[in-house]
Amino acid sequence: MSTDLRSGAPLQIFGGGPGGLAAAYYGVKAGYDLALYEGSGATGGNARTLKLGDCLFDTGAHRLHDKNPEVTDEIRNLLGSDLMTVNAPSRIHLAGRRLRFPLQPGDLLRNLPWQKVARIILERIGRNRDPSPSNFRDWAVDQYGKTLAELLLLNYSEKLWGEETGKLSIQIAGGRLRNLDLRAFLRGVLPGDDPRHLDGAFLYPRHGFGSIFSRVSEEIGSGRIHCENRITSLKHGEGRIRSFVVNGTTRVDARTIISTLPLNLTVEILDPLPPRTILETARSIRFRKLLLCVFCLKRPKFSDNASIYFPESEKPFTRLYECKNRSPFVAPDDQTAIVLELPCHETSPYWQMGEKELLDTVLAALNDVERVREDEVLNTAVYKLPFAYPILEVGIEQKVEELIRYLADFENFHLLGRNATFQYLHTHDLFASAKEMVGRIDL
Ligand SMILES: Cc1cc2nc3c(=O)[nH]c(=O)nc-3n(C[C@H](O)[C@H](O)[C@H](O)COP(=O)(O)OP(=O)(O)OC[C@H]3O[C@@H](n4cnc5c(N)ncnc54)[C@H](O)[C@@H]3O)c2cc1C
CATH class of the missing domain: 1.10.3110 (protoporphyrinogen ix oxidase, domain 3)
Known part of the structure; x- marks a missing residue:
């Protein structure tokens, strides 16, 4: 097993979603040497903006909630006039x-x-x-x-x-x-x-929600961000994380860690494994998955709305969003992309379905709402979010508290973010808690 990947960085951040990026951003601002490890090929986590044909679409109906003036100012400083106030009712x-x-x-x-x-x-x-x-x-x-x-x-x-x-x-x-x-x-x-x-008034970046995190990644610097570096094991002893393993092969000495990895996964990769009761609790908490079905249409717009909600059980989707109603810059004048969100469990037929069958099923259901002709569909895509929503079942508070208390015993290991803390946190919360955490930890 090799050891490199900036083993020496005193601050190590797991996960390059909004939480991990916010931590790295404030870490760099504070002058810390740090390394961020992201399992996938790109940063942004659940809040990315992707391109399909000539259209951009967000991975989930995101908007920036102007609820923390300090965070809004921070993001405005990064994006300048690209951060727009949008008025699009749902x-x-x-x-x-x-x-x-x-x-x-x-x-x-x-x-x-x-x-x-x-x-x-x-x-x-x-x-x-x-x-x-x-x-x-x-x-x-x-x-x-x-x-x-x-x-x-x-x-x-x-x-x-x-x-x-x-x-x-x-x-x-x-x-x-x-x-x-x-x-x-x-x-x-x-x-x-x-x-x-x-x-219906909210803040939204000109080139999609994910551009906040592309900009934050630029500030952090590519030399500090290690994509395709999945944390696969956390070796611990004497109340500390001693080292961690990346991609099952590379061992890195642990210093101070901020982890945004899903709470249940974190417990599962501890080595040695935690007591059976902790493991059972970790296995009993679950995340809802989300399928995004994207249709790039040859028409200037589908609706005037930021989002349309579908509470009725006959429709497979819960929400439709159209990024062009948040920013006109995400699609050419004569095109628009609509995205339909389908929450799923692993066992859901939609999660298991082949892409073509899924898109046909969704389009057929959409045609009951508004007709979309086949010749209007320029491009399609299916995007999967395996850790979309923490499922807040009755009794979840006690379970989460038990796991967080157990992990808090590792003195150099700090949890941050939505899936790590199993809370419904948004971008403004993540920036605020990342700033507070980076200010608090002693390197
Ligand atoms: C449909 C939807 C709509 C939303 N709408 C809004 C909104 O309007 N406004 C808003 O502010 N927020 C919104 N959110 C919430 C927002 O997306 C989350 O708060 C945010 O993505 C959480 O960031 P995070 O870094 O905690 O987790 P994530 O975004 O999940 O990032 C975690 C990162 O860790 C990486 N990772 C996982 N396992 C490993 C591993 N073993 N090793 C290394 N890396 C790993 C993942 O690849 C990922 O990049 C929405 C979320 C969803 C799903």
Whole structure:
């Protein structure tokens, strides 16, 4: 087994997604010598922008949430005028109509049969508040009544997480899930709800969301970034990670490590393996996968919306997004790329399907929404995100805490990022926590 790959770097970062890149960015700014190890061939993780024909598309419907002024300034300094304020509202596709997002009471009245509207109102008036709902289903029914909850939140959540909503934690209602907030679907429906901050204005880079991380990678410098270097083993002893193995062949002495690798994977590659209970807990936490079906179309635009949500279970996709409605610079005037998101488990037929069959199935379902002629389709692609969403089941908090507490005993090993900490973190959170962590660790 060889030893090189900048063994001497005092700061070693695992993973070149937004979390790892943010850590390396602040590390370089602080003057640290560092090495970043990324398993795939490119940086950006789940937040990349790729090219298909003449169009750019993001790997997931990303936008920059302007929630941390310091982070927004940092990213604005990097991108300059390429960071644009965009106004593109989203829609909910329901019963063949495109309703406003978040849903408005007027839209419900206009678009649902009156019997259903009456039931929604009666359930709302006659509800008995549950002071401590134990799962997401109970919370949603308690909050909105059964009919409205089932119409939007529960169907959508089951598609998104692939689990019965009675097994999902109430965390998914909001809180940590701030920006994928399911309440957003219905915000505006209850008295006192304020939908204004979801009105469709957000920040977005001219050349796609992933350009934030291309720019950050430039600042870090290619000499510090080692792509196609997968961490395959973490050797530990006496409360430290002693060394790690890259691609199963190269051993590197461990110094101070910031790891953004998925939490369960981290536990699995410990050598020696942790106690059986820890291993079992790690094996019981799961990530939802996401399939992206991309269609480059010969038409100037598909819709006016940033995203269209599909809560109904008959549609295989949960969301359609069109990057050109975020930036006109990502496609030629006469073309647009649309991306359909299909959340999956490993065993899902869609995840197993061949590319052609999958694209045909998705296009057929899309044709019920809006006709796309075969001769309009210029290019297609399927892109897979194996670690898209941490699945927040009932009891997940205790499991995650147990694993994080176990790993915290390695004094030179620090967890950062969405999948490493099993939290719904976004770019602004990752930059903020990376800055805080780099400032705190003692090299
Ligand atoms: C559909 C979707 C929509 C989203 N929308 C938004 C949004 O609008 N705004 C927003 O701010 N955020 C959004 N996010 C969240 C955002 O994508 C994540 O917060 C971000 O990607 C997390 O970064 P990370 O570095 O923690 O993890 P990741 O992006 O998963 O990066 C981890 C990296 O580690 C690498 N890696 C894995 N295993 C190994 C190994 N063994 N060795 C070396 N490298 C390894 C991976 O290849 C990857 O590059 C969205 C996410 C999804 C899935």
